[in-house]
Amino acid sequence: MGEVIVITSGKGGVGKTTTTANLGTGLAKLNKKVVLIDTDIGLRNLDVVMGLENRIVYNLVDVIEGNCKLKQALIRDKKYETLFLLPAAQTKDKTSVTPEQMKKLTEELKAEFDYIILDCPAGIEQGFKNAIAGADRALVVTTPEVSAVRDADRIIGLLEANEIKKTQLVVNRLRPDMIKRGDMMSADDVIDILAVELIGQVPDDENIVVATNNGEPLVGDSSLAGQAYMNICRRVIGEQVPFLDLEAKKGIFSWFRKK
């Protein structure tokens, strides 16, 4: 029986879609059978981050409305045979789907996949309600900024109210140099404030931009972000992985680069 994980944040632009793409790809690398669902109806993006935008025929709303079979709408990843994407509709809006329908869909997918990962839209309206409806676990993505952490707190409250059993936090776009000079909150600072379990700290890494340009998630490569995302995947499947020392690793890499 698979696990349904929703990736959410409240605030937009903190890295939900990037996290979804990397989590899904990383879990597929670990030989898990994974389906990614883009629930951001009207503003789909997961397809381009995954590099699968040219392969879309049917979408989430087609499946819900019964215009096609579920299997027909699932797009297989370019690289990984056990990774699939169910894209959002671009021409509909969030009210085309109800939480009950989403719950039914994820229940159906649970029989077939190890992990069902939902990319949640920003906000706390209908799209959010749809995305969390069938979720067993939530990863809340935030950045070390006052606005993003505030929204994360609101989201964590709403997840609790909706009886999501497990909520964990990913702190994204950390800059060790800024943290060191006291100009950015650390992941520990954020955890102190939000009182929730930390599952990942991802550095601000320009390789993410390159990976998104190419439509190939960087999880598992030698970049700091690639390693950080792979560690998150390992923690998701239950492994105990120590947190990366972002500062120390950076030192080693710059040393390599100089050579």
Add this chain to the structure above:
Amino acid sequence: MKFSDIFKKKSSSDVAKDRLKLVLVSDRASCSPEIMQRIRSDIIEVLSKYVEVDIDGIDINITQIDSEEKDGKTLPALYANIPIKNMNHTAK
């Protein structure tokens, strides 16, 4: 720590943390205005058994105070300012 550090101004991450803690206390409390309203009317009801309170002058809200454990943490606290019109009010 250098002597000059004493005069250094607070780092911006500390400012961020302090501002966040404050804003979250009010966010979390204001999640349920109904509860606040019920607390308010219950307090008035209980006090009215003994004294005559000035209902229009009542100020009740959630703030935060420093923890007594001196661990730097803050705790939410209910702050209430209730003016009394007449101490010799007798219950009906």
